[in-house]
Every structure is written in C-alpha cells, then in structure tokens.
Amino acid sequence: MRLFYYSIITLLIFSFSSCKVGRFFVHNVANITDHKIFPNHLIENGDSVFYFTEGREKKPKTIEVNQQEVEFEAFLKDQKTVSFLVIKNDSLIYERYFKNYGEEDIVASFSMAKSVISILIGIAIDEGKIVSVDEPVTNYIPELAKNGFDKVTIKHLLQMTSGLDYNEGYFNPFGNVASFYYGTKLRKETINLKLKQEPGTKFEYLSGNTQILGLILERALKDKTISKYLEEKLWIPLGMEYDASWSTDKKKDGIEKTFCCLNARAKDFAKIGRLYLNKGNWNGKQIVSEEWVKESTKVDRSDGSVRFYQYQWWLPSEDGDFMARGILGQYIYVHPEKNLIIVRLGKNEGKVSWFSVLPVIGKAY
Template identity: 75%
Template sequence: MKKYHLITVISLAILLSSCKVGRFFVYNFAGIQDHKIFPNRTIEKGDSSFTFIEGIEKKPKSITQNDEKMEFDEFLKAQKSVAFMIIRNDSILYEKYFRTYDESSIVPSFSMAKSVTSILVGIAIDEGFIRSVDEPVTNYIPELKANGFDKVTLKHLLQMTSGLDYNEGYFNPFGDVATFYYGTKLRQEIPKMQLKHEPGEKFEYLSGNTQILGLVLERALNGTTISDYLQEKLWIPLGMEYDASWSTDHKENGIEKTFCCLNARARDFAKIGRLYLNKGNWNGKQIVSEEWVETSTKIDRTEGSERFYQYQWWLPSDNGDFMAQGILGQYIYVYPEKNLIIVRLGKKQGNTSWWSVLTSLGKAY
C-alpha cells in the first residue's frame, strides 16, 4: 500500500511538473542549482572590469563552534559553504571555494536579490521614474485598489510593514512562496493579494512585498526590463567580471522574480557590497544617491519598522554594519567602520549563526 502511494505521488509530480505544485514536488526545496531550472534573462557585463587587489592572505586560524574549536577552512567546509571572501580596503584578504566551486561558479542569490531590487528602486527614484517612497503602491498597480492597498506605500513594502497577507512557509506546496517561486503567472497573482492588517503597524518579513516592488519597478520603467535596468545601472558601471542572469516566472515576456533569483559569482556580489560601502559612489560616479544608501542601512523603529531591517537590507548589530541575506546562507556583509566586505555563499545554511560569525569577523578585522 505504501509503495502504491509513493508511485502515485511520483507520477502526479511528473504529470504536474508544468505547474507550481508539480514543480514543488519535483524540485522539493530551493537549491543551489535552481538557476538551471528556471527561465531567465541575461545581464551582460561591460567591456572593462573592476578587480579587487590580490592582498596578502589574512584569515582566522580557527573558530569555535558549539564549544568545538575548528580550523577556519574546515569550519567553512563543514557548514556547506561553496565560497567565502574577505575584502578590506579593496584587497582580497581571503578567498576560498569548496565542493568543486571556483571563482567562475554561478550561485543563486536567493533573497540577496531583495537588496538589489531596493538599489534599483533607489536609482529609479533618483531618475524620476518613481516619485517617492511615500507614493501608494496603487499609483503603479491600480488593480490592488479593490483590495484596500491605497494605504500601502512603497516605503511599507521596502520596510516589510505593509500588512500583507502572505504565507512565507517554504514547505507548503500550496502556499504563497510556492506560487511565487515555482509559479508562472506572477503578474496575475499580484493583483489577487490581500491585507491582513493595517500597513505601518508591524514588521513581517514577506517575499511578496519585494515581488510587488518588482511589478512597481517594471511598470515605472515603462518598457525596460528589470534585468536590462540592472545591466545598465549596475552591472556595467560596477565593472562586473562575469555575465549574470535573473530568473523569471516564464520564458516569453516573463517578469523577474525580484524577491530572489539573481544568479552571479562571489566576486561580483562583493561589488554590490563595495557600492554601498562607498555610499553609492563608484570610483567617483554616484550610482545611487547617498541619501538612499544611508536611509536603507540606518536603524529606524518608526511606523512599525524593526531596528534590524531597512529597505530590504538586514542590520545585524548597532555598529553600522549591514548585509544582504539569502535562504541557504548567502550573505553580502558590509562593515563600513573597518572598510570591510565579506561574502559567504552556501549550498546550505549549515549549523551555525552566520550573523554571529560575520559580526565577530567584522570586529576581529
């Protein structure tokens, strides 16, 4: 009987592989190879590349985890890391890859893409495509008026205080995450979204907020894809070393999954950190306004916002540091006081608190 049920489930999964539920059962859970299963748009690098200086290696000799002292490389390997970089004053002090990965290996960003989406929103405001974070989202998605979104501003979406009714559970094949991650009709799903409480009351981390921002950005750009905008405004000006891609919900005229799924390399992710380390300035050119960077990375407890999150960036301590973060333990950590950038990419989160590890490394350097 059990064997029969197993065969039935597998058969249904295969038959339903074109829909979100089927794809959920086939792929089961977000994985480091997911950039291969989704359609995407290519983001091309420019003709010239910025490269960090190859500095003299400086790494911790060991690290203590659960009262066990481990050699640093072995610790990273044991925690399912695939890449780890420590950069200070534009010098690479440590760069190590694991599990057949190297500097040219593509790794999905997962939710680090939320921070990149925020940067693009900031640039769109600088350029006048979006007027203000205080605009109601219904200025760009009027279909949401019927669902009471007139009071929801772009700031609410950026701060995760919108009051959105969204199930962030990653193990539910019928939930909102499955719809957004595996689904193929995001533009149709967004206008169906509802609110469960008034905006501005409390923080709740929900990927739906960022995908709504993605549709706002797409409509504000009026014909330019989000990937093309990223290529023009960040990928080429920052001198990325490799092409990247952004996964979309479907092949023909799909929308970028802005809450996740920017696929790139460790060194290029580090350049996102360098841009914000330098307050939006890249070698003399202001890419995104200093005001946007400062607002995105400062502690603010007003209007339901939490001290540890602002404008799609995490704030792990009171020391002015901040980071982008993805579900499998993907991190771009920036500590301005030390002029420090750390990138950790992983196959899995591992059995550790990366917030503690990264902030401790920040203090140590």
C-alpha cells in the same frame, strides 16, 4: 500495494509537472543550482572589468562559535560553505572555494536579490521614474486598490511593514511561496495579494512585499525589463567580471522573481557590497544617491519598523554594519568603519547563524 502508491504519486507528479505543484514536488526544496531549472533574463557585463587588488592573505586561525574555539577553514567547510571572500581596503585578502565550487561557478542569490531590487528602486527615484517612497502602491498598480493597497506606500514594502497577508512557509506546495517561486503567473498572483492588518504597524518579513516592489519597478520602467535596468545601472558601471541572470516566472514575457533568484558569482556579489561601502559612489561616479544608501542602512524603529531591518537590508548590530541575506546562507556583509566586505555563499546555513557569525569574523579583521 506500496508499488501502487508510488506509481500513483509518480503519475501525479508528472501530471502537474507544468504547474507550481509539479515543480514543487519534482524539485522539492530550493537549491543553489536552481538557476538551471527556471527561465531567465540575461544580464551582460561590459567591456571594462573592475578587479579587486590581490592582497596578502589574512585569516584568523580560530573563531569563537557557540562559546567554542573552532579552526577557521575547517569551520567554513563543515558549515556547507561553497565560496568565502574577505575584501579589506579594496584588497582581496582571503578567497576560498569548497564543495567542488570555484570562482566561475554561478550561485543563486535567493533573498540577497531583495537588497539589489532596493538599490534599483533608489536609482529609479533618483531618475524620477518613481516619485517617492511615500507614494501609495496603487499609483503604479491600481489593480490593488480593491484590496486596500491605497494605504500601502512603497516605504511600507521596503520596510516589510505593509500588513501583507502572505504565507512565507517553504514546505507548503499550495502556499504563496510555491506560487511565487515555482508558479508561472507571477503578475497575476501579485495583484491578487491582500492585506491582513493596518500598514505601518508591524514588521513581518514577507517575500510578497519585494515582488510588489518588482512589479512597481517594471511598470515605472515601461518598456525595459528589470534585468536590463540592472545591466545598465549596475552590472556594466560596476565592472562586473561575468554575465549574470535573473530567474523569471516563464520564458515568454516573464517577470523577474525580484524577491530572489539573481544568479551570479561571488566576486560580482562583492561589488554590490563595495558600492554601498562607498555610499553609492563607484570610482567617482554616483551610481545611487548617498541619501538612499544612508536611508537603507540606518537603524529605524518608527512606524512598525525594527532595528535590524531597513529598506531590504539586514542590520546585525548598531555598529553601522549591514548585509544582504539569502535563505541558504548567502551573504554580502559590509562593515564601513573597517572598510570590510565579506561574501559567504553556501549550499545551506550549516548549523550556525551566519547573521551572528559574520560580525564575529569581521572583528578579526
């Protein structure tokens, strides 16, 4: 009888293998190697590569975690870390890879991509492709007017205060996350989203907000993909060392999963942090306006906003530090006052909150 049930389950999985439910059961949970299972848009680097200076290695012998002193490198390894970089004053002063990973290995960003799409929105505003964060969503996606989105602004999406009706649960094969992550009709799913409360009244972290931002950007760009825009505005100007990719919902005419799924290497992720560390300026060239960087990383509690989140960036304290953050423990941590960047990539979070641990590590530098 058990064999019969297993056979039925296997048959159902393969019957649904081309849809979101099938993908959900075949691949089960998100993995840092998911760039291998989805179609993508290539993001090429340029001829000129920026390298951090190789500095004298510095690391703490121990750090305090959960009121206990633990050996630093053993802690990194035990907590499922695959890459850990520390850059101070433009010098790479600590670099380690674990779990058979190395500097050339690709890691999926997951929600760190939210911070990247925020940068691209800022650049599009600088260039006049998008007028303002105060514009209603329906200026770019009129199909959402029927669902009340004429009251939702781009700023509401950036702040996660849109009032969106979206299930962020990661273990429901029929929920929004499965549709957005594993589905092949992302534009349709996006324009079918609805609201559950008045915009600008409450913060709720929902990936659907960022995917709407992605659709807005795609329409503002008109004849250019989001990946190509990223390539032109960030990947080449920042001197990325490697090509990257952005996973899409389908191979032909696919849209980037802008709430996640930018696939790159640790050192190139660090350059995203360096751009914001230097207030949007890259070696004398203003890539994104200083005002946008300031708005993206300040503490704001107005109109339903919360202290720890601003324009798709996380703010772990009120010391001016900020971070891009992904679900399996992917982080770009920046502390401008210390001129410090930390990149932590992992197979998962381990048994700690890196949101809290990274500022503690930062104090050691």
